[in-house]
Amino acid sequence: MATTIEAVAVASSRWPTRRSARKLADDAIRTSVARAGVTTNDIDLLLNAGLYRERILGEPALAALIQTDVGANPEDPHDGRHGTFSFDVANGTCGPLTALQIADGFLRAGTVQHALIVASDADPGRGLAPRFPFAASGAAVVCRWDDDGGGLVGFRWETSPRDGDLLRARVAFERGRNVLRIEEDPAFGERAAAWAGKAAAALLADHGVGPDDVDLVIPSPLTAAFLDALPAHLGVDGDRLVTVPGADRVHTAGLLVALAAAHEQGRFGDARRVLLVSASAGIVAGAALITR
């Protein structure tokens, strides 16, 4: 009995300046829902973990706009329809892992039957983000509760506020206009990998599993330095990591993009123990274990 990942889909654009984070999310959701063999009306809980969207919208939650776009019970409540609840989760590139844990909680409690997690980022446009560093990309996963099969069995988190200056994204008023500045210290990737390693080690210890017992590691791509340093901190061979060429410019959708790659490569279905690993500004690092 566990939360299972039913389907995953990626949306990207060859025209980064022409795409919106919302539309990337919409595309990823439509594909993932179709792959899961359900409709958007079957989604009880919709969580958006993307950060960089048109105008850097603060209100409403982008999840509500996405919910309307994809037609997940957008209408006024009435008898016989369960409705959809949606909101945004903001935890940097760890957002999808946090959203997965929230969804897992409501699935475990039997409150919902299907949950959807989406993450996407794109240049906010209107000159708000000069030299926006991240690729326009989005990804979504559909999760459900499985009474018989394996799935997510646990999460672990680590936080290191003293490393909080290593990655910062701030909107400040400069020369008469608001501007988004994203600053990354070269040391960020390595430090993030160290904290991700700690979170993963604690998680594996919780479940009496050693690094050698992990068949597949699905990391948020984050940065090349992060991926280079991660195997040593996890204590696993690099060939067990799923890597996606060019994905180091993918931001919040990174973990889900790597998950999709694992599916496409046929590595996800064959693995008995899968470790999801993510790290983000904060430093916040998290890990989740899937067993079958």
Add this chain to the structure above:
Amino acid sequence: MMERSPNGSRAPYVARLESVGRCLPATRLTTDKLMASTRHHTRIDLERLTGIHERRVSDGHEHSLSLAASAAADCLSRSRHRPEDLELVVSCSITKYRDDLVQWLEPPMSVAVAESIGAVNAVTFDLSNACAGMLTGVFVVANRIRRGEIRRGMVVSGEYISQLGVNAAAHVRSLMSRELASLTLGDAGAAVIVERAPDGARGIEVAGFTTVSQHSRLCFAYPAKHDLGARMFTNARAIHRVAIADMPFLFQETLEAAGLEIGDIDYVIPHQTSARAIRKGMGEVCEALGDTPRHQAVVTVDRYGNTASTTHFVALVEELRAGRLHAGDRVVLVALASGLEIGFVLFTVDEELVGTYGNDD
């Protein structure tokens, strides 16, 4: 989606509100003074329209993080728990200002709040759900407590949002202005510790939320292009119409889940937008449900304005401080937020929560 407590082996525990705190800036801004600052001569009697006499505003030294951190510290000062006992800190603000009006998107606000109060063992994340943020946070934390995954967590928010009113004052021309609602905003921080209730305690009996997203375009807020801070554009009349249309059905659903009727409820604490809208909205709900709660809906918007995601807990503290809440009182916190988010948290006040404000004047 809705959760009732307790609910069988998959969610055997009940969550309760253990302590609640708030932080209000000392500076008061009256509606008269705010309306006198508008660039255009508007002829709008905002106080008559909304019932808002004044709101608290930052003097520039307080911001989203400091308001959240001070509210969290206030909450802990009334709690049995130490900061290091917190297993989860969830920050739920719309605004994420530090250093006056610098909006931080990364790292998340929750990391900084946890660090400032010494919650060294807490997992942290932010969630964002407009003015339903804190109640959504309570829903998420309560879910983990109900399943036995954690024993306690803090939900916190700091809203430095009065700058939207400053910007609106430069643009509002008439009653039809889509920035009129920005003039109702005030600054505040709020925090609540949610924990596992003792066996047999009622605690949070029902919590339920839905997003009626076909109305998601009725309110937008984002960083201003050429003004400091942000601007918000709202169709307040349409939001009010939808709320009146949808609220009775959802309120009834919540009461049925708890096996209660509206007459069994002692206090309703709605989201604080305008005193007039609250009274009219509650009137419609009561008419549809055929009875009234034992007391009139709680209104604090006259003193504090609309403090966004913090309003319910600013009001809850107000009622506790005034000694109006007693053990056994059933309270419904009602979320109504851009999205359109509608949610209910129905809980019973217990002796311990009342006692956290027992020694205040």
